Amino acid sequence: MIQLALSGAAQPGSSHSDNPQRGAKTYLRTASSDLDTDAEGDDFELLDQSELNQLDPAGSRGESWKEEALHTYLDCLPQRGAGVPPTPPPHPPPVLLSLCPRYRYYQNVCTQSYSYVWWDWERWEREIDWMALSGINLALAFLGQELVWQRVYLSLGLNQSEIDAYFTGPAFLAWNRLGNLHGWAGPLPRSWHLKQLYLQYRVVERMRSLGMLTVLPAFAGHVPPGVLRVFPRVNATRLGGWSHFDCTYSCSYLLDPEDPMFQVIGTLFLKELIKEFGTDHIYSADTFNEMSPLSSDPAYLSRVSNAVFRSMTGADPEALWLMQGWLFQHQPDFWQPAQVRALLHGVPLGRMIVLDLFAESKPVYPWTESFYGQPFIWCMLHNFGGNHGLFGTVESLNRGPFEARRFPNSTMVGTGLAPEGIEQNDVVYELMNELGWRHEPLDLPAWVSRYAQRRYGAANAAASSAWLLLLRSPYNCTGVCVNHNRSPLVRRPSLHMDTQLWYNASDVYEAWRLLLSAGAALGSSLTYRYDLVDVTRQAVQQLVADYYLSIRGAFQSRALPELLTAGGVLVYDLLPELDSLLSSHRLFLLGRWLESARAAATSDREAELYEMNARNQLTLWGPSGNILDYANKQLGGLVLDYYGVRWSLFVSLLVESLNSGSPFHQEHFNQAVFQVERGFIYNKKRYPTAPVGDTLEISRKLFLKYYPGAMKRSRAGPA
Known part of the structure; x- marks a missing residue:
């Protein structure tokens, strides 16, 4: 049980993501955080300030009390997007609220690179506080692992140059850890290792002090080439290239599951990690992230998962494996029922939790009989x-978790937020978080009206209508x-781009009008200004x-x-007007991203390396546009100096083509624009x-300039 007490109003300017002040004056005390995969739920108790130190259960007081207590609590939560939470009403008597069910998971292995990579402790502390206030009780703690890996590799006989050649740069470490990449945008400076280690100490301590279970990394089977030099008889095979990368930076070596070095390396790493950070007995490992296994033989797949699990229990007999289930929906042709069952059953039932990572759109549990008995989130x-763009699947969110619980022989043990990037589309994360407290779906129109009031600190009919649209x-x-x-805005221009939308463009234009009309009443709200930028940005994107x-x-x-x-x-x-709009809000500034990268450095040389990492991830994503524009953002500075320059070149070459009577060659344009991008x-x-x-x-x-024409064009329906 985690007890929470609310003491009056949140502090002005206490936004989770935009203000260094701490959020609502909320006190948390952990009464129990036992690891129990059989438990159906986790309890949160809301206490009046005068009862802060009482640990006795408050007992049941009826659903109406619980509803009002929940709304009171939610009204006090700090809003992402730089808002000012409203003053809460007087507290009802203490009530007991239950999470449904046990786990509330947060993070994706990719979030470590797309969002967290340049964070300092101050930013981490705000995030962890938001997590606790939102009821998160299970989260990744991945910082500092490269220093531990370096110790392990050195102890095995690898030299420093081999290790340096293996690690990627900071902005790409998520995919180095997954075995997808090596070397690109590196090496990692010694100062990076030390700073990340000290951050991990503080992150783990803070998470645990607030009742969260920390998930540490484990060995998935991938090794640097230097291991083969030191142990020439080791049985390791190169996997294929990943996502348009050739073997210069990809094609990692995977140890055979029956090679003795699998257990030696895996157990040694985890023992070192536990010695450094302690443990909550939950570990993350993903062996085949977007990479085809060497064999589809179920026996082989079972041996691989069993080897990963044994390397965990060799260091911690109580180990529980948390695995992303992304691979099953990403490569469904390979992962047929026999292959999925084999991989999952290589681990004793109940000793693995699978993250059904994309359950709102492509759930895996229905066609795997609830992951063949393994618990899932x-x-x-x-x-x-980390793309910008208004997007959500609210009907699916409002229905999906409850359907999963009712699924025959369901092994669902929690709900989770697993975005690749954060600081966008706050509304869907607020909704998903609230659904974790609920036993049945919400009335979505009523919920979003209350959300708007909570977000802006006051009821406003125009703002509420905008959010309904x-x-x-x-x-x-x-x-x-x-x-x-x-969107064509953030893609390399061509004559064959898709502009179809899943919604009516006129709804966004009308929401824009409504939000603007609320400016006189809500203009002092920081979250209102954030949302106005975001909705205007979406309208301009259209x-x-x-x-x-x-x-x-x-x-x-x-x-x-x-x-x-x-x-x-x-x-x-x-495009220049859009750039000006984005430049008017600090959360939409390219400079903020780049300077946070430079601030992580301890020398000019490091600052240049980190800035190159930061710029490359947003744009080319690799040396030659390997995953071009995958991590696109709409930021002040980036729109004008990157997307705008590309569009200028594209239009110029089209005009030149018409003037000269020569055909437009996309390949010639791609070669020219690559020089701009690089x-x-x-x-x-x-x-x-x-x-x-x-x-x-x-x-x-x-x-005033664009709305009339935009509405006229969109009246026919989706673009």
């Missing part, structure tokens, strides 16, 4: 690469929804698609004046770290 993945449109993707934000269609149509019909008009508006007005990564331009301009004024200017 129903997760919302939602975000890929957003809830039914961009936040209500149905069916199989995989949103990587493939406008970019409209102008792209005009550009393409004009080129294909050889209408040069129309091409010049549409291209000129896009390149010289719309040049952005290595230029030295510094970007503002503080906002410039007034969000309301800039949004209003854009609205």
Whole structure:
């Protein structure tokens, strides 16, 4: 049981993500955090301040009390997006609220690189406090592991140069840990290892002090090439390349599960890790993340998972394996029922928890008979690469966890948030968090109206109406929804880009109008200003698609004046205006991302390496655009100097093609634009770290200029 006591109003400016002050004055005390995979739930007790030190159970007081107590608690939570939580009403008598069921998981192995990579302790502390206040009780603690791995490799006989050549740069460590990459954007400086180690001490201590179970990394079977030099008889095989990378930076070595070195390395690493950080007995390992196994033989797959698990129990007999289930839905042709069952049954039932990572769109539990008896956590993945873009699957979220609990012989033991990147689309994370407290689905329209009031600190009819529109449109993707934000705005231009939306574009334009109309009443709310930027940004993203269609149509019909008009508006007005809008809010600044990378360095040379990592991840994602624009962001500075320059070159070459009568060659454009993209990564331009301009004024200017035409074009339905 974790007890929480609320003491009056939250402090002004206490946003979780935007203000260094701590959030709501909320006190937490852990009464029990026993690891019990059979438990159906976890209890949180809300206590009045005068009863803070009482540990006796409050008892049941009826559902109406619980409902009001829950709303009181939620109203006090700090809002992501730089908001001011409202003053809560008087507290009801103490009540007992239960999580449904046992675990509330948070994080994705990729979040470590897309969002957390440059964080200092102050930012980590705010995140952990938000996690505790949101009821999170199970989370990854992955920092500092490279220093432990370095010790292990040195003890085995590898030299420092072999180790340095293996680790990637900081922004790509998530995929080094998964066995997907090695070497790219490295090496890791010694100072990085030490700083991450000390951060891990504090992160683990803070999480545990607030009743959370920490998940430490374990050995998945991948080894550096240096292991083969030291142990030439070791049985290791190279896997294939990953995601458009060749073997220069990919094709990792995987130990045979029956080779003795598998247990030697795995157990040695985990013993060192436990010695350093202690343990809550839960460990994460993913052997085949987006990589095909060497054999589809069920016996082989079972041996692999058994070897991973035995390397854990060799260091900790109580070990529980937490594994991402992404591989099963990512490569369904390989992972047929026999292969899935074999991998899962290589571990004793109940000693593994599978994260059904993308359950809101592609749940795995229904076609694997609830993971063939292994416990699983129903997760919302939602975000890929930390992309910006309004998106959600609210109907699926509101239905999915409850269906999973009712599934025949369900082994579901929790719900989870597993985004690749955070600091976007707060509403879906608030919804998913609240569903963890619920025994049945919510009335979504009523919920989002209350959300708007809670988020802005006051009821406002226009804001509530705006959120109802957003809830039914961009936040209500149905069916199989995989949103990587493939808007033409953030993609390398071509004549064959898809502009289809899953929602009616006019709903976003109307929500924009409604939010703007609430400016006089809500303009002092930091979360309102964040949301106004985000909704305006989405409207402009839609406008970019409209102008792209005009550009393409004009080129294909050889209408040069129309091409010049549409291209000129896009390149010289719309994109610069969007850049100005984004530059008016600190959470949409490229400079903030780049300076946080440089701030992690201890020398100019390190700062240059880290900045290169930060720029490359947002853009080329690899040396040659291997995963081009996967981690795209809409940030002030990036829109103008990266996306804008690409679009300018594209329009110029189309105009040149019409003028000369020669065909447009996409390959020639790709070669030319690659130089632009690569040049952005290595230029030295510094970007503002503080906002410039007034969000309301800039949004209003854009609205007056573009709204009438946008609504006219969108009345026919989805773009």
